[in-house]
Amino acid sequence: MFVAVTRVKNLPAAARERMTEAFRQGARDLAQFSGFLGLELWTTEDSLDAVSRWESREAMEAYSTSSAFGAHHAGPSRGGEVVYYDAEVIR
Numbered sequence: 147m148f149v150a151v152t153r154v155k156n157l158p159a160a161a162r163e164r165m166t167e168a169f170r171q172g173a174r175d176l177a178q179f180s181g182f183l184g185l186e187l188w189t190t191e192d193s194l195d196a197v198s199r200w201e202s203r204e205a206m207e208a209y210s211t212s213s214a215f216g217a218h219h220a221g222p223s224r225g226g227e228v229v230y231y232d233a234e235v236i237r
Contacts, residue, residue: 148230149230149233155192156192169196181201181208203232
């Protein structure tokens with residue numbers, strides 16, 4: 147499994163809520179991409195982590211070169227960072 151974590155820190159509550167809602171809306175589009183496994187939103191008082199799970203790096207890269215990705219990432223930047231992980235689920 148491949149995981150991409152977009153982390154945005156130092157967010158005022160109103161901005162965090164707007165971004166959370168934008169991720170919720172965008173998640174509907176992600177389902178159309180082969181290899182998409184899910185999206186989780188993790189929040190603290192002043193940060194938001196959007197954790198997307200993919201079958202492979204190639205699946206995530208197909209999304210990242212799509213017009214949907216461009217639409218999802220349009221608008222003002224909040225200076226977030228993205229960290230990528232190769233992951234293994236152990237039950």
